[in-house]
Amino acid sequence: MALAERILQGEIRATAILLRDIDDGMASAVAELKQLYPHTGRAFILGITGPPGAGKSTLTDKVIAAYRARGLKVAVVAIDPTSPFTGGAILGDRIRMNRHATDDGVFIRSLGTRGHLGGLSRSTNDIVSVFDAAGWDIVIVETVGVGQDEVDIVRVAHTSVVVMVPGLGDDIQAIKAGILEIGDLFVVNKADRPDADRAVRDLEMMLEMNHPPEGDWWPPVLRCVAQKGEGVDELIEKIDEHRTFLQSTEQIERFERNKSTLRFETLLRDQLYSRIHTHISASGALADMIAAISRRELDPYSAVETILAAHLLRVDLPESD
Numbered sequence: 374m375a376l377a378e379r380i381l382q383g384e385i386r387a388t389a390i391l392l393r394d395i396d397d398g399m400a401s402a403v404a405e406l407k408q409l410y411p412h413t414g415r416a417f418i419l420g421i422t423g424p425p426g427a428g429k430s431t432l433t434d435k436v437i438a439a440y441r442a443r444g445l446k447v448a449v450v451a452i453d454p455t456s457p458f459t460g461g462a463i464l465g466d467r468i469r470m471n472r473h474a475t476d477d478g479v480f481i482r483s484l485g486t487r488g489h490l491g492g493l494s495r496s497t498n499d500i501v502s503v504f505d506a507a508g509w510d511i512v513i514v515e516t517v518g519v520g521q522d523e524v525d526i527v528r529v530a531h532t533s534v535v536v537m538v539p540g541l542g543d544d545i546q547a548i549k550a551g552i553l554e555i556g557d558l559f560v561v562n563k564a565d566r567p568d569a570d571r572a573v574r575d576l577e578m579m580l581e582m583n584h585p586p587e588g589d590w591w592p593p594v595l596r597c598v599a600q601k602g603e604g605v606d607e608l609i610e611k612i613d614e615h616r617t618f619l620q621s622t623e624q625i626e627r628f629e630r631n632k633s634t635l636r637f638e639t640l641l642r643d644q645l646y647s648r649i650h651t652h653i654s655a656s657g658a659l660a661d662m663i664a665a666i667s668r669r670e671l672d673p674y675s676a677v678e679t680i681l682a683a684h685l686l687r688v689d690l691p692e693s694d
């Protein structure tokens with residue numbers, strides 16, 4: 374039986390195999406993903422993002438417990454691009470969520486940035502789709518919100534929680550505006566620290582400037598002490614509220630459209646680039662052109678135009694290979 378069929382029947386081992394194939398960039402994984410796609414769209418996808426050390430994993434652990442208490446199955450994709458080599462932070466993620474390790478209603482998948490063909494956001498999308506099709510009720514994506522790839526990751530979540538900590542002070546200005554825009558909910562974690570009030574005020578002030586249009590969701594700012602589980606019930610309540618808001622038809626349609634656009638365009642860009650790049654590397658055209666550009670015998674604009682003209686024709690005629 375195909376892997377996809379076994380996954381749809383709820384076989385956890387089949388899911389683990391496909392996730393590994395995705396990691397390894399196996400071509401066969403795409404065939405399975407194609408079969409799974411029609412079965413996606415049922416899971417609720419929750420993004421948890423914020424700077425390293427903010428307490429995302431600690432909070433995720435508590436959120437998992439809250440959903441488990443409701444009888445929901447929870448899958449987690451924990452991404453830490455800040456430590457691609459040591460795996461240190463990933464180990465930390467695992468330790469903080471370790472008490473769920475023996476619960477077969479919880480599946481935790483850690484991802485570094487290494488070896489993710491086609492980019493981290495695409496791997497994440499693929500993994501989330503597998504969990505979704507496999508019938509997991511909630512899929513949590515924990516990620517550090519830094520680069521564009523990271524912001525793209527959170528855009529596929531129905532609800533995005535941005536976790537901050539007190540004491541960022543002026544640094545808060547440095548936090549990418551992109552992060553403020555993607556947050557549906559903001560959490561000032563480590564509210565056991567003395568300057569939590571100020572952090573909440575600063576955040577609210579910055580959000581005021583982002584004034585959402587009439588009828589849109591207004592992102593609330595919550596306080597949590599993740600370590601002690603304080604504020605977690607309120608967080609879950611707000612997540613539910615946002616989910617309900619999103620499900621008011623027009624919002625969910627807009628969300629699905631944006632997400633589909635992002636997925637299609639990311640894939641198109643990746644595939645076009647990688648196919649053309651593979652081809653011109655192998656043929657030697659890439660090296661020749663770079664040499665000519667370096668010698669000023671060729672300009673890079675004309676070089677790209679030539680390559681595109683040649684390859685777009687090939688795309689139009691896929692059988693001519």
Ligand SMILES: Nc1nc2c(ncn2[C@@H]2O[C@H](COP(=O)(O)OP(=O)(O)O)[C@@H](O)[C@H]2O)c(=O)[nH]1
Nearest residue numbers: 425426427428429430431562563597598599600
């Ligand atoms: N004081 C305090 N420390 C916390 C709280 N939540 C998490 N921490 C600690 O902050 C550190 C980083 O937590 P972690 O969940 O790994 O952060 P992540 O990098 O955002 O996933 C750990 O040592 C946690 O125990 C909190 O509410 N208060």
Ligand SMILES: [Mg+2]
Nearest residue numbers: 429430465466
């Ligand atoms: Mg973490």
